[in-house]
Amino acid sequence: MSAAARVADSTGNWVDTVAPSWSRPYLRLARFDRPIGTWLLLIPCWWSAALAAGVAHDVSRLPLFIVLFAIGSFVMRGAGCTWNDITDRDLDAMVERTRSRPIPAGQVSVRQALAFLVAQVLVGLAVLLQFNRFAVATGIASLMIVAIYPFMKRITWWPQIVLGLAFSWGALMGFAVTLGRIDAAALWLYAGSISWVIGYDTIYAHQDAEDDALIGVKSTARLFGARTRPALLSFYGLAVVLIGVALWLAGSGFPAWIGLAIFAAHLVWQTARLDISDTVLCLRVFKSNRDAGLLLFAGLLADAVMRAN
Template sequence: MTSAGSRDGFTDIRPDGWIDRLAPAAARPYLKLARLDRPIGTWLLLFPCWWSQALATQGWPDPWMMILFAVGAVTMRGAGCTVNDILDRDIDGMVERTRSRPIPSGQVTVRQALAFLVLQLLIGLAVLVQFNLFTILLGAASLVLVFTYPTMKRITWWPQAFLGLTFNWGALVGWAAVTGGLDLPAVLLYAAGIVWTLGYDTIYAHQDKEDDARIGVKSTALRLGDASKIWIYGFYTLTYGGLLAAGLVAGLGIWFQMVLLAAVLQLAWQVGTWRPDDQMDCLVKFKSNRWFGWLVLGAIVAGRVL
């Protein structure tokens, strides 16, 4: 790619990261397959769980439950990436950013990746069974999304919407883990998470738009094109509206609303300063959603304890 801000051999895999420096050589390809060197995806999967748990809790959220969600997010994000890389191995080999991933580069075979996937799913199951029966069933249902999402870029211009359905399932699971059921605040939080994902993953998809167009892969970055900024402003406005509605329905007051405004400013900064043709800037803005996640969590906790 030769777009502004890009470079030859652009990749988000750091050859000098902690895995290459600290992990045993035999484990390195598997740790990279699970994206343990790039934790932003884990954060984006984890925050809806924590938001919902905090929203359903009177007072401070249970630390042990937060730890369980964290372990589950690491494991299931890794499982999702493994499924994605198995199904996309031929496509990944044709995309500049992804051709050095373990499967297309030949570091891990498909059979080895499948065995690693089973291990991750077993760990995820061990975490899930710590919760009530309704939460176990709800969490197990998410596997339908985990296994179907990677195929969506082949059939729809809106695979980011399906990622939103998948990555924000924790907004339902977190509430269920605390209450044993589902209520309107959890549904509103889930909807807010979906449009949040539409925003940040459209930014992310702009990294690959030239390669995607060349090989015939669909994305919102290609569908929305030069209008992406306007659409993302819209997605993020709906995110704010959904979060505000979830908090108000759950009984949160002024402290929640005040801290949530800081989170909204973070979203506005993302889009206002985003350079869609700069691959590195796309990655930076995408990763900055970690701070948005913390601000929303802070808003919900503030609304519960202050």
């Protein structure tokens, strides 16, 4: 396989080496070669499901919900990335890191990408229909945010807020699925997750800050610039406080609070470690948020199991 057929910021993965040649452009469209986005979409779902199970004092359905959320996050993150690449195809062609993506590289037509998008959405709908009616309606409500997100970088310095609204939606879904309602704890968890997303996506956006400045794309990375570290401390600190309020409202026990403390320590480590001039390090620190989120989930899961017994 030629280097030109690969995506510049993702090479040497299973898509390059194992997947059939005909499928590779589509797998790259959906970012199946880069699962970090799936993890970051999934983790708020798992937080919410575990927290809601603790409120219900019932973990009997939690394993099923964990699996369904994983499948749903996998396909819907792929659908979101496909939609993003369709809308951003002209901008992607002007950025070094993204010009080799399937659409600007001519590997997939817009019509083919749209058909692939519909197929992914239908799989996601099939997963969503396994839940109660309230959860189905809650899940569908998120699609408007997903649809408008790619355009936000053209009109606001804060596209990361809209990404946070979309990527944190799972913080509401766990309560909708488990309890058939959205409690105040879910809303505080949602707000905390949004603040977390703003922080980690600012780190991610620093990879493209120079190209974004040349083509006029806006981001919090460009907005904060050299002030990124104090901005991260503010957003990460706010995330910890807001999630802490959610735990308090949900009556969480000590395992959840231990998980939150470890999560907070990880965010402090990220902020101290970051060097915005080092794009490789920015990507590494950004990806480490999967570990931070899973550490909090572990605490919430242990707490849910303890409260159910």
